[in-house]
Amino acid sequence: xxxxxxxxxxxxxxxxxxxxxxxxxxxxxxxxxxxxxxxxxxxxxxxxxxxxxxxxxxxxxxxxxxxxxxxxxxxxxxxxxxxxxxxxxxxxxxxxxxxxxxxxxxxxxxxxxxxxxxxxxxxxxxxxxxxxxxxxxxxxxxxxxxxxxxxxxxxxxxxxxxxxxxxxxxxxxxxxxxxxxxxxxxxxxxxxxxxxxxxxxxxxxxxxxxxxxxxxxxxxxxxxxxxxxxxxxxxxxxxxxxxxxxxxxxxxxxxxxxxxxxxxxxxxxxxxxxxxxxxxxxxxxxxxxxxxxxxxxxxxxxxxxxxxxxxxxxxxxxxxxxxxxxxxxxxxxxxxxxxxxxxxxxxxxxxxxxxxxxxxxxxxxxxxxxxxxxxxxxxxxxxxxxxxxxxxxxxxxxxxxxxxxxxxxxxxxxxxxxxxxxxxxxxxxxxxxxxxxxxxxxxxxxxxxxxxxxxxxxxxxxxxxxxxxxxxxxxxxxxxxxxxxxxxxxxxxxxxxxxxxxxxxxxxxxxxxxxxxxxxxxxxxxxxxxxxxxxxxxxxxxxxxxxxxxxxxxxxxxxxxxxxxxxxxxxxxxxxxxxxxxxxxxxxxxxxxxxxxxxxxxxxxxxxxxxxxxxxxxxxxxxxxxxxxxxxxxxxxxxxxxx
Amino acid sequence: xxxxxxxxxxxxxxxxxxxxxxxxxxxxxxxxxxxxxxxxxxxxxxxxxxxxxxxxxxxxxxxxxxxxxxxxxxxxxxxxxxxxxxxxxxxxxxxxxxxxxxxxxxxxxxxxxxxxxxxxxxxxxxxxxxxxxxxxxxxxxxxxxxxxxxxxxxxxxxxxxxxxxxxxxxxxxxxxxxxxxxxxxxxxxxxxxxxxxxxxxxxxxxxxxxxxxxxxxxxxxxxxxxxxxxxxxxxxxxxxxxxxxxxxxxxxxxxxxxxxxxxxxxxxxxxx
Numbered sequence: 028x029x030x031x032x033x034x035x036x037x038x039x040x041x042x043x044x045x046x047x048x049x050x051x052x053x054x055x056x057x058x059x060x061x062x063x064x065x066x067x068x069x070x071x072x073x074x075x076x077x078x079x080x081x082x083x084x085x086x087x088x089x090x091x092x093x094x095x096x097x098x099x100x101x102x103x104x105x106x107x108x109x110x111x112x113x114x115x116x117x118x119x120x121x122x123x124x125x126x127x128x129x130x131x132x133x134x135x136x137x138x139x140x141x142x143x144x145x146x147x148x149x150x151x152x153x154x155x156x157x158x159x160x161x162x163x164x165x166x167x168x169x170x171x172x173x174x175x176x177x178x179x180x181x182x183x184x185x186x187x188x189x190x191x192x193x194x195x196x197x198x199x200x201x202x203x204x205x206x207x208x209x210x211x212x213x214x215x216x217x218x219x220x221x222x223x224x225x226x227x228x229x230x231x232x233x234x235x236x237x238x239x240x241x242x243x244x245x246x247x248x249x250x251x252x253x254x255x256x257x258x259x260x261x262x263x264x265x266x267x268x269x270x271x272x273x274x275x276x277x278x279x280x281x282x283x284x285x286x287x288x289x290x291x292x293x294x295x296x297x298x299x300x301x302x303x304x305x306x307x308x309x310x311x312x313x314x315x316x317x318x319x320x321x322x323x324x325x326x327x328x329x330x331x332x333x334x335x336x337x338x339x340x341x342x343x344x345x346x347x348x349x350x351x352x353x354x355x356x357x358x359x360x361x362x363x364x365x366x367x368x369x370x371x372x373x374x375x376x377x378x379x380x381x382x383x384x385x386x387x388x389x390x391x392x393x394x395x396x397x398x399x400x401x402x403x404x405x406x407x408x409x410x411x412x413x414x415x416x417x418x419x420x421x422x423x424x425x426x427x428x429x430x431x432x433x434x435x436x437x438x439x440x441x442x443x444x445x446x447x448x449x450x451x452x453x454x455x456x457x458x459x460x461x462x463x464x465x466x467x468x469x470x471x472x473x474x475x476x477x478x479x480x481x482x483x484x485x486x487x488x489x490x491x492x493x494x495x496x497x498x499x500x501x502x503x504x505x506x507x508x509x510x511x512x513x514x515x516x517x518x519x520x521x522x523x524x525x526x527x528x529x530x531x532x533x534x535x536x537x538x539x540x541x542x543x544x545x546x547x548x549x550x551x552x553x554x555x556x557x558x559x560x561x562x563x564x565x566x567x568x569x570x571x572x573x574x575x576x577x578x579x580x581x582x583x584x585x586x587x588x589x590x591x592x593x594x595x596x597x598x599x600x601x602x603x604x605x606x607x608x609x610x611x612x613x614x615x616x617x618x619x620x621x622x623x624x625x626x627x628x629x630x631x632x633x634x635x636x637x638x639x640x641x642x643x644x645x646x647x648x649x650x651x652x653x654x655x656x657x658x659x660x661x662x663x664x665x666x667x668x669x670x
Numbered sequence: 671x672x673x674x675x676x677x678x679x680x681x682x683x684x685x686x687x688x689x690x691x692x693x694x695x696x697x698x699x700x701x702x703x704x705x706x707x708x709x710x711x712x713x714x715x716x717x718x719x720x721x722x723x724x725x726x727x728x729x730x731x732x733x734x735x736x737x738x739x740x741x742x743x744x745x746x747x748x749x750x751x752x753x754x755x756x757x758x759x760x761x762x763x764x765x766x767x768x769x770x771x772x773x774x775x776x777x778x779x780x781x782x783x784x785x786x787x788x789x790x791x792x793x794x795x796x797x798x799x800x801x802x803x804x805x806x807x808x809x810x811x812x813x814x815x816x817x818x819x820x821x822x823x824x825x826x827x828x829x830x831x832x833x834x835x836x837x838x839x840x841x842x843x844x845x846x847x848x849x850x851x852x853x854x855x856x857x858x859x860x861x862x863x864x865x866x867x868x869x870x871x872x873x874x875x876x877x878x879x880x881x882x883x884x885x886x887x888x889x890x891x892x893x894x895x896x897x898x899x900x901x902x903x904x905x906x907x908x909x910x911x912x913x914x915x916x917x918x919x920x921x922x923x924x925x926x927x928x929x930x931x932x933x934x935x936x937x938x939x940x941x942x
Contacts, residue, residue, distance in 0.1 A: 273817055367816050368883050368937070373801035391730065395737060402741040418741055426734040433726050440720040442790045447718055454717055455673045571740060605804050605816070 105189045106611040114186040115613035116625055119595075121182050123588055123629045124636070125175035127309075130302070130587070131637075132172045133242045134310020135165050136219070138344045140235035147228050153336075159223050160337055161314050163647060167640045169216055173209075187611070190602045197276075197283050198252055201290070205248045212241045243303065250298050251290045256603050257594070258293035258366045273366075281606050293366045297359040298594075304355050307348035309583045313637065315341030316580035319573035320641050322566075331566035338576050339404065339565075345579065346397045346476065350543070353390070353469045354536050356590075361529075363597070367604070370597050379593050381619055384435050386593075387465075389586045391429035394472045396579045398425055401483045403572040408487030409561020417482055424475045428468040436460030458521065466532050467517030470539045474510055477543055481550065488557040498553050502546050509542030584633060588626035596622065678714045682706045696748040700735050707731050799882070800898050800905065808892045809918050818885035820922050820929075820936065833926075840927025843920050847912070848928075856931060866908050873928050884925055884936035891921050 059079050078086065109117045139161040146154025183191045195202070215238035222231060260275040276288035283289065318338035325331045364371030373379055402418050437452050437460070438444075448454065458464060481502075492498060513535045520528040598604045600614045608614075617625075689702055708731075711724045719727075739749040756762045756769070802815050825833035844852075851870040853860040858872030873879055879887070889897065895907035912921060929936055 367804075368886060369802050369804055369815055372799045372886075376799040377801040388726070392733070395733060399737045399741060402737075406742055415742055415745070419738065422734055422738050422741075426730055429730050429734075430727055433730065434723065438720040439722040443788075444718065444720045448720070453715075453719060453723070455715065456719060456723065569740070569743065569746075601804075 103189065107186050107188070108612065109186065113613045114611060115617075118179070118182050118186060119592075119625060120629050120632070121175060121179040123591060123626075124633055125172065125179045126591065127584060127587065127629075127633050128168055128172040128175055128636075129246070130306040131310050131313050132165060132168050133246055134306040134308075135161055135168075135314060136216070136235060136238045136242060137307055138311060138314075139165075140232070140239055142340065143235060144232060147232060157337055157340060161341075162220050162223070163644045164314065164317060164640060165216060166220055167643045169213070171636060171640065187602075190607065190609075193281065193602075193607060194252060197255065197286070197289055200286060201248050201251065205245065208241050208245045208248070212238065212245060215241055246302060246306075247295075247299055250302065251292070251295055253595075254294045254298050255289050255292050256601075257363070257370075257598060259289060259603050259606055260292060261288045262293055262366070275606075277603075277606055279606075281603070294359065294362055297355075297362040301352075301355040301359045304348050304352050305587065308345045308352055309587060311341050311343070311345030311348060312576075312580040312583045313341075315339075315345060315576045316637075317341075317641050317644070319576040321645060322573050323570065324645070328566055333565075335407075335566045335568055338573065342397070342400055342576055342579065345583070346480070349393065349397070350473050350476065351540070353473070354540075357466075357532065357536075363594075370604070373599070374593065374597055378616070378619070379597060381435075382589060382593050382622075384433060385589060385623065386586065387429075387432040389582050389589070390469075391432055391472075393579060393582045393586070394476055395425055395429065396575050396582065398422075398476055398479045400572055400575045400579070401479045403568055403575070404483055405486045406569065407565060407567050408563050414482040414486055417478075421475050421479055421482075424471060428472045428475070431459045431464050431468040432472075434459040434464075461521075463517050463520030463528060463531070466520075466535055467513055470513040470535050471510060473539055474506065474513070474542065477546070478506065481546070484550070484554065487559060487561040487563065488554060489560055490553050490557050492553050492555075495553060498549050502549050502553075505542050505545050505549075509538045512538040581630070581634070584630050585626065588629055589623070592622055592626055673716045675714050675716055678709065682710055682714070695752060696739070696745060697750075697752045700739055700749065704728070704731055704735055799886075802886050802889045803899070806889055806893065806897070808888075808913050808921075811918065813885065813888065815883075815885045815889065818883075818888065820884040820888070820925055822922055822926055823884065823936070836923045837927055837930055839920065840923035840925070840930075843916065843924040844927055844931075847915070848924065851908070856928060868906060870909075873932050879929060879932055879934045879936070881937055884929070887925050887928070887936070888921060891916075891925060 059081055061079055106114065108114055139158045142154050142161070143158035146152065146158065215234055219231070219234040219238050222234060226234070255276070259277050260273055263272060263274050265272045265274060273293075274288060276285050276292060277283055315338045318334045318341055322331055322334035322338060325334055360371075360374065363374060375383070398421065405414060434456055436457060438456070440448065452460070490499075516531040516535050520531050523531075596616060599616050600609050601607065602609045686702065686706065689698060694702070708724075708728055711719055711727050738745070740746045756766055804816065805812055805814050807813070822833065822836040825836065849860055851860040851862050851866065852858055852873065853863065853870075856873035858870045858875075860870065863869050871878060890909065892911065892913040894909040894911035895905060896911050898905045898907060916924075
């Protein structure tokens with residue numbers, strides 16, 4: 028009670044203080060010095076205004092400011108700053124948000140088109156509906172992408188005007204095609220979305236195909252701008268000695284020598300490949316998260332069944348794209364290393380290498396999450412108990428590989444730990460910190476995940492193929508041989524020089540890819556028209572599986588933010604590596620903790636915004652508003668669009 | 671054996687054997703796995719694993735065990751049922767009371783143990799190789815680190831005799847200046863090596879010379895410890911900046927010699 032009275036008293040006091048301050052201010056202004064009446068009359072005769080000393084002071088100040096502004100010569104600003112967060116973080120966050128939405132907008136049409144095509148070939152309407160459900164997410168996301176793109180462009184022009192001008196000097200011929208393609212993308216996207224069911228299937232598929240072609244072309248142009256900043260030139264053996272030489276696209280002062288070399292620069296194609304695959308994985312995971320969001324909101328079994336299936340397909344797309352992603356990432360990293368040993372060492376052995384430990388943790392989580400979702404999915408099928416016994420072994424393999432991948436070469440250690448180890452690396456565990464172990468771990472992770480998928484596919488099904496035993500054994504032999512080959516090269520890598528060891532990554536990758544292809548080719552006829560031992564009950568999956576889908580989407584987004592920072596941050600104090608120095612106050616490389624905080628905040632903002640996208644997309648499935656239908660405020664009618 | 675603390679490993683394996691023999695339930699196996707791995711990572715190695723790595727491993731273990739326990743309705747039920755029985759059935763009341771005391775006590779002990787670690791200076795994360803600058807100036811000459819190559823390397827094919835002369839000069843420079851620390855056989859084990867921490871680079875190592883361009887080695891020779899980058903400090907290196915004592919030609923010659931002596935070729939620009 029006393030506390031309430033004190034609070035009330037403070038409130039009253041604050042109110043009275045404000046009133047008193049305002050009144051006092053008014054009183055002082057009303058009673059400030061004024062000139063005598065006679066002088067005022069004389070001034071009025073001369074046509075001069077009456078000014079108090081305070082007003083005169085203000086007028087003098089304004090006149091002085093104006094005179095100073097007129098006297099100041101025009102100067103080109105090199106940099107401008109943003110209070111509190113700084114220019115670098117502002118552009119960083121905006122670029123990342125633009126990229127995340129753009130990746131989603133580019134990826135969804137890719138698999139929506141494929142799903143629609145599958146529906147067209149199989150003549151199954153449910154695929155068509157699913158593709159439309161995915162496409163519904165595009166409209167709002169497209170606007171978000173464009174908004175953040177414009178926001179980023181303005182931020183660059185305002186905050187880094189000189190450098191933006193330089194980029195225009197190099198890439199101005201690419202801007203007009205970019206804008207035209209953007210127009211075309213809008214045209215194809217909206218005709219694809221709004222034209223669903225309005226065109227013939229072939230025409231509609233054509234629109235979807237063109238949407239993908241145009242979207243990919245847009246990305247390729249934008250990739251040239253950003254990869255030029257990292258590798259402003261191409262690799263070519265100009266002296267014919269068999270050793271590639273670096274051909275710079277710009278002069279030492281930064282003047283353009285060849286737009287072609289600037290565009291098709293060293294890291295352009297690696298990043299194109301990496302981004303296409305990563306976009307599909309990311310887009311699939313976000314679409315799966317949307318399905319999970321709708322599943323958790325669902326009120327009927329029918330809705331649950333639909334969104335369970337949608338989540339499964341989204342996650343399937345994500346994982347299929349995710350499996351080759353480490354190879355594409357390895358290729359990109361190898362090309363960065365080949366372009367500049369400074370960048371390569373900085374990335375894999377220097378400060379930025381610590382972020383790869385975080386990357387390992389996130390990718391390990393992704394693999395674990397993807398497998399977990401598949402294992403939970405076995406619960407949809409009746410008769411799924413048979414394969415449960417394998418889960419333990421798959422889990423052990425995945426956890427072991429995860430641990431190997433997350434083992435740092437040099438551990439963060441206290442002084443006494445370093446003294447006990449005799450150095451920064453542990454005598455046994457440091458072997459796990461080397462590339463041989465990492466490559467082996469990721470390849471086995473991929474094989475294990477594929478095995479989980481195969482078990483999921485077989486749950487509740489019985490092959491009726493006449494050679495089923497032989498074919499199953501053949502699959503087992505291919506799988507074991509690939510695993511054995513990967514482990515053999517992994518171990519052998521410790522006994523050869525590093526140049527040979529690096530090349531071992533290639534047979535490891537090929538053996539895994541070959542195994543995936545061969546096993547799939549055998550599996551398709553093996554389980555065609557398979558006998559169903561039980562019915563697949565979509566929607567009959569524990570709710571925790573949907574949180575796993577959201578977790579996977581979150582991990583993908585985080586990973587993109589983190590690795591995007593590594594790629595961009597590697598340039599350190601350079602705008603264009605080796606050509607244009609960043610001389611702004613933000614040119615320093617932030618410490619790793621701060622960088623991860625910026626990435627995390629960006630991920631949170633993205634998920635806040637994608638939540639809005641999900642909500643807006645889900646509105647179309649709600650019942651229409653009808654005034655007076657129920658209660659005094661109106662009600663809702665049946666028959667809202669539910670695609 | 672294998673750097674393991676065998677008594678710990680044997681005890682943990684024996685407990686696992688007893689659990690298998692007694693056909694322990696899922697919950698017991700999960701608890702055993704986590705505790706056994708904690709004990710193995712903490713005490714199972716002759717040289718202890720740093721706490722940061724133990725934390726990573728136990729995090730992965732915990733996550734994997736949660737996934738396993740909840741990966742099917744049946745398994746989740748198997749895991750949870752003993753806990754439900756412990757809470758609900760009157761015959762377990764004493765055990766439940768013991769657990770209710772033991773869990774906070776364990777948490778309290780953990781806090782006590784965490785607060786009672788001896789104070790020590792923080793350790794420093796070591797980087798594998800220091801990242802070189804994009805260019806450097808040696809004896810008033812600018813060296814582009816991305817494209818610079820040993821100017822005498824091509825003599826190996828073009829003029830073997832001249833190559834031999836440069837090599838011989840490199841040998842002289844090495845055994846006059848470098849072998850004191852890097853050793854007769856370049857194993858990083860020269861007569862002064864035992865007094866240095868970190869120890870000098872071992873040029874026999876397959877993970878050192880072959881993955882570096884000769885410009886990187888030239889940078890290290892010319893600029894030594896004073897030229898190491900700000901990032902990743904402190905390097906604690908004793909390497910002198912040899913540009914103050916040797917000519918550019920001598921530095922490239924010794925560069926040539928250490929590659930030739932170990933039978934390695936410098937990594938070329940554009941080579942993966």
